[in-house]
Amino acid sequence: MANIRDLDAKGKNVLIRVDFNVPLDDQGNILDDTRMVKALPTIRYMLDQGATVVIMSHLGRPLKKLLPDGSIDIERFTLRHLVVHLMELLEVHVEFLPNSHSKETLDACKIARKGEVILLENTRFYPGETKGEEEIASQFAQLADIYISDAFGAAHRAHASTSSVAKYFAPENKAFGFLMEDEIKNGSILLDNPTRPVTAIVGGAKVSDKIQLIEKLMEFADNILIGGGMSYTFLKSQGYEIGNSLCEDDYVGLASTLLKKAESTNTKIYLPQDSIVANRFTADAETKIVSNEKIEKDWMGLDIGPQAKETYRSVLLASKSILWNGPVGVFEMEAFAKGTLFLAEAIAEATDNGAYSLIGGGDSVSAVNQADVSDRVSFISTGGGAMLEFLEGKTLPGIAAING
Ligand code: AMP
Numbered sequence: 424m425a426n427i428r429d430l431d432a433k434g435k436n437v438l439i440r441v442d443f444n445v446p447l448d449d450q451g452n453i454l455d456d457t458r459m460v461k462a463l464p465t466i467r468y469m470l471d472q473g474a475t476v477v478i479m480s481h482l483g484r485p486l487k488k489l490l491p492d493g494s495i496d497i498e499r500f501t502l503r504h505l506v507v508h509l510m511e512l513l514e515v516h517v518e519f520l521p522n523s524h525s526k527e528t529l530d531a532c533k534i535a536r537k538g539e540v541i542l543l544e545n546t547r548f549y550p551g552e553t554k555g556e557e558e559i560a561s562q563f564a565q566l567a568d569i570y571i572s573d574a575f576g577a578a579h580r581a582h583a584s585t586s587s588v589a590k591y592f593a594p595e596n597k598a599f600g601f602l603m604e605d606e607i608k609n610g611s612i613l614l615d616n617p618t619r620p621v622t623a624i625v626g627g628a629k630v631s632d633k634i635q636l637i638e639k640l641m642e643f644a645d646n647i648l649i650g651g652g653m654s655y656t657f658l659k660s661q662g663y664e665i666g667n668s669l670c671e672d673d674y675v676g677l678a679s680t681l682l683k684k685a686e687s688t689n690t691k692i693y694l695p696q697d698s699i700v701a702n703r704f705t706a707d708a709e710t711k712i713v714s715n716e717k718i719e720k721d722w723m724g725l726d727i728g729p730q731a732k733e734t735y736r737s738v739l740l741a742s743k744s745i746l747w748n749g750p751v752g753v754f755e756m757e758a759f760a761k762g763t764l765f766l767a768e769a770i771a772e773a774t775d776n777g778a779y780s781l782i783g784g785g786d787s788v789s790a791v792n793q794a795d796v797s798d799r800v801s802f803i804s805t806g807g808g809a810m811l812e813f814l815e816g817k818t819l820p821g822i823a824a825i826n827g
Contacts, residue, residue: 424825427465430569432474434537435815438567439465439600440584440821442805443480443505444578451504456512458576459505463512463572463806465600466540470515475535477566479523479584481547481577495548502545523549523584524562529542532566544586555820559583560819564591573600573606576806578821579813586643589824598691599825602805607822608779609802610813618779619645621743622767624735626651627749628788630674635815637681641690645740648693648735650727650751650762657682657694658715666700666718693738697728699752700761706756726752727762736769745770745780747787748811754790766793774800783810 424571439461446454453459462478469476485500503519509652510517515538520528523543535541537555546552551559560583564570570592572578577585589597599607613621621644625633630653640647649657652669659665660679685692698715700722701708712728713719739745747770754760774780782791783804791797804810813819 424827425595425598427468427571427600427604430472430596430598432469432472432569436532436535436567436570437469437472437474438477438479438563438588439469439571440574440577441466441478441480441501441600442574443478444482444576445505447504451498451501453505453508456508458805459509459512460598461602462573465571465602466513468583468601469571469635470513470538470540473537473647474569475532475537475539475541477535477541478769479543479546479563481552481582481584482545482576483547484620485545485547486550494505497548500545500548502542507544509540509815513540515540519632520544524566525560526600529562529565529639537664546582552583553580555581555583555587557583557587560587561591563588566802568596570597571600572597572821572825573602574821575804575809577804577809578603578819579809579817581820582644586820586824594827595823599822603822605802606804606810606813608814610783610810611755612779612780613744614643614814614816617643617744619744620742621744622646622648622738623746623748624648624650624739624751624770625748626653626751627784628652628669628725628762630656630671630678633749634674634677634681636811640746641681641685641688644690644746646691646693646738647685648738649733649768650695650735651749652696653749654655654727654751655724661694663715664717665715665724667723668698668700668718669723693734695727695731695751696734697730698724699726699728699762701725701759704753708758710758725756726759732762732765735766739766739773739778740775740776743778745773745778746814747780747782748784748814750790754786760790761794763790764794767791767796771796771799783807783814
């Protein structure tokens with residue numbers, strides 16, 4: 424594998440797999456261009472080197488959302504929606520090709536001039552992409568001399584454009600882009616040699632989604648602060664009455680096993696002592712603060728309470744490395760967002776005091792933005808599922824494809 428800085432890209436075609444899976448409104452307007460902006464350093468670098476840049480990406484799940492007649496909803500999922508904004512960001516012309524690997528696409532890439540930027544149509548318009556098929560991967564490979572993997576958000580997928588394509592390039596002709604390098608470097612800080620104490624906040628709706636993360640964290644974290652919907656499955660496993668709160672009954676046993684296991688490791692697992700409970704799952708529900716020991720029958724916990732907030736804050740402020748994955752309440756509703764925003768501020772404060780903090784997972788990232796502390800944390804990952812799997816210690820196909 425090569426380092427991007429060592430590649431000789433002058434006069435060559437460079438195929439960059441980016442993650443341009445941006446949210447769009449019904450008219451195809453971009454609602455948040457973060458993913459595009461994060462891909463710019465690699466694209467610009469290659470242009471500065473005198474390369475021709477061929478960009479490929481997926482956008483949404485077009486084959487899962489077909490039109491009633493069974494055809495692809497091209498209008499909704501085309502990457503054409505991004506062309507104008509990409510031109511504005513790069514300040515160069517961008518040529519859009521309406522197919523990611525046809526004969527016409529190959530011909531257009533062959534005659535492209537130095538310094539030109541080509542954007543290919545959505546790679547997921549073709550079933551071979553998500554199956555990682557060799558046929559489509561080899562066609563992608565013919566478009567360029569060099570392959571750059573920069574789509575961290577899709578690196579946990581063994582798809583043709585993120586994984587299979589790389590084997591058609593010699594080690595000296597493929598590399599990670601700058602975004603990918605940054606993600607790997609930051610994830611590795613926590614996994615390989617973190618400064619202690621290490622604290623992870625694990626929130627979100629379900630225990631089942633985060634079991635593997637919690638098990639991995641028990642190998643190296645000093646503290647795990649549990650929050651969000653999943654905390655009630657843990658609380659129930661301790662014999663608490665959780666009323667109508669979210670609970671995965673199938674996981675109560677496993678939650679109890681994890682808590683017992685933690686007692687024999689050096690990891691301390693914290694469960695919230697209290698909650699903001701509501702009588703309905705609505706923004707205007709009646710609410711009150713209660714101890715988690717007994718949540719009444721018709722009430723549900725939708726945010727952590729004041730005692731949990733203070734306990735979690737003091738653990739965070741005493742930490743030197745912090746990982747955050749998942750909100751500790753239904754933060755989409757203002758009435759239940761306070762715990763999550765409070766912890767975002769506490770992480771920022773800990774970072775101001777010298778701690779390292781990594782925010783991974785789409786919801787935690789938007790909470791950090793909402794709390795207006797995005798520039799006071801150490802690193803915000805662009806990959807929700809990908810960062811989760813990375814931190815679980817899994818080998819991501821998009822990383823293995825380059826590492827060999
Ligand atoms: P995840 O994708 O697993 O990180 O879960 C995020 C979702 O968990 C968000 O949509 C939150 O609204 C939801 N969530 C957080 N706390 C709770 C709770 N106490 N009850 C129900 N849902 C919750």
